[in-house]
Amino acid sequence: MKNTLKRCISALLAAGTLLALAAPTAMAEDERRTPSGIKFADLEKKFDDEFNFDKYATDPVEYYAGFEAVVFCGDEIVYEGYFGETDRERHIPCGEDSVFEWGSISKTMTWVSAMQLWEQGRLDLDADIRDYLPDGFLRYLRYDEPITMQNLMDHTGGWCETTYNISTTDSSKLTTLAEALQETEPAQVNRPGEVVSYSNWGAALAAYVVECVSGMDYADYVHENIFDRLGMEHTSIAADFSDNEWVREQRDNLCSYTFNVLPPKYKSDGKRISYIKLYPCGSAAGTIRDLATYAQAFVSDDAPLFEHRETQEKLFSGSLFYGNTDIPLSSYGFGVTEYKVRTFGHDGATVACRSNMIFDRESKVGMVTLTNETSTNLVIEGIPKMIFGSCDLEKYSDGSSEERSFDGYYLISRSNRGGLLRFTSCLTPVCADRQPDLVRVNDGLYTIGGELMLGEGRRSDGRESFMLGAMEIDRDKAYPAEISLLALYFIIAIGSVFVLMYKVKAARRGRYSLTAVGAAQTAGQLIKLISAAAAIVLIAYVGREASYGVPKAVGVVDGIVNLVCIAVCAGAATASLIGIVSKKSDKWAKLRGAVNIAANAAVIAAVLYFEMYRFWGC
């Protein structure tokens, strides 16, 4: 009895001791929070409260197509949510086995690969990449300055957006990475290292450098050095998912949706499988768990992707900064976003999916989201702020708050600034007149509307520019003249339609006899019309996100049409000049001739200025 009592007391004491020891840990567990201050334990409720998923759950597809989110802290998953369906028609719910396309998050694998090779001493980030590439690989460089891997990581290689499409819906048209790069080499429009211009092509080129240095196929390299190291068994990187049969099968269960104004709220775009020829820039696909695993590696003190922890530290030490501050804009290819805390990551978008990966290396909290919705969804886009809190820009202020006028027209660096699509960059200007003034908060750092951060650009030509994430806007003082020239080009084409219709009518009534001068002018009118129609076809192609560019054949035909246009218009103008100086023509004929010369000159000027003829090297 005595022993029993002793045992009971001992047991109670032991339990008490264990409880006393365990309680603070449990309490600490409960107190762990996201950088925004949400307790991990409350995340599920917060997701429900903030996004009202309970309500949506009655008919989730009315509010989002399919959506998955994982929040982690270190190597622990603290929230995991699966909403909606990957295929509404077949009612396949989102779940652990759902495969989504990760889009541009794939680029970070190239940057990781480059850093791995750097730490092995096989790749110099500051060496000219031409040292690693086959001779003459880059055929259309405009500047002699070296282009480094660091430039590719920072998107400062100088290339504009690609003209020709970088994806195909026919997997048999896929080529090697080297061939795809050479097929789509864009124009180099900026001096290397000067202008930030997000480039899919540049990222894919970096992957090719990895191939050249490692001597391995890029997909094999990524599998061996990233996926296998992290145990990411449900992820593929090859353009046609051929490196992971399971992923390929699961991808067939995913359809893409866009938001609809009228019911049903989501419009099915089908499976929308598009094979990216420059696959390293956006072909990764896999489950959200694998994406979380990948993101978790970047907050791990063990730095599992690298041999030395210092390499990972360097990866997130910042490489491109706002103005002359030490506030990073990007870090070796990873985007830097200032919330309540500084976060790193990358988002992605393909023709079928959107994705996001953000993590705070201090708290080790991160999140990944995936959706099969290509239209903007405010519910999903609000999640990062919910997890990481709002940025207080005041903390970056050096005390100054002087205003700087923000007016005029700016063009976006990530556009087709060279080659036959050059005119399209003028169709999407940033009109600063309607924006609030800039407020200088630090050396070369500005804010606009108290939210957006802009870094002052550093162009050698002195052009005013601002960095916004992975691209820049630069002031184009000639913009009004440029768009007027473009408008004139189109209005002359419309005028040509009227003139041609009149000529047909007059000819039917026997009122128009074709002379040599008239024939040349008619040819000029016809080619102007064809040239403008070709330009409209290009605009339609650029707007079609599914194509990511213009088919090569279309571009070549378009370029040739415009070369012919220059020749024919020059001929028509010459013929009109001959008509004017001939003694036979009356004053009205002379006036018509003068108008004709002016119209032809304007069209030639537009075609030359906007490089509409240049179907090569762009």
Add this chain to the structure above:
Amino acid sequence: MKNILNIMRLDLTAMRAKRFSLGKAFLIMFVLSLVLGVLFPPLIIAFLFALSLTAVPAFIDIEDKNGGEMTFAVLPVTRKQNVIARYGLITIVQTVTGAVSFIVLKIAQILDISGMFRVTSELNSSLSDVLDLKINDYGIFALIVCLTLAYGLFYSALQLGGYFKRGKGSTKKSTARGVFILVLVYVAVAAVFIIEASSLNVQILHSALMVLATLFTALSAPFNGALLCIFALGCAYGFVFYKAACSVIDYESREL
């Protein structure tokens, strides 16, 4: 040129022929809409629209009553001058009305008695994020005036074209046809938007709309929408010019 101006004068005189003439009615309506337009700007646009629908039929009616079609037979003028004068007069009337409308619109904006511009400003700022329009509030009204004027020019040129090709009898038909086309255009535009907003996937329609939207927003960027106005009016005046040239051919080869 002198003959053309004389024909225009003759037409204006014919308009003033009766005690309560069409010219007076037009002037009264015009002044009234200008005054009221300062209070409520959409009235100016409504007047411009009404003018574009009624100007040619009313003008032809007077022509018919006064034997204007045979002017070239009794006066030393050619059929060509007759056509140019009629196109010129209608175009000048519409252009002057449009120009005055712009001025009145500016006054209405300064006074903003009805609060229309304030409402438009709020609407514009909320829409500008979605549509990426780079036009301010006055620019939006001015653009609507411009597009109405351009429409009026197109429509009047079509009616005059029919008149010179087939005579007065065709005008009623062409008016009916014009109204029918107008309704058809509205129905087509509505159908396009409904299809776009629905779950139907019509890629070619989507591409066409995208091209139009791109060009529309690009042209609206410089000079507060003025380039877009110039573009629309350039097309309209080009069409008037084309129709006038065609009418010369039609009228000269027509049996009268």
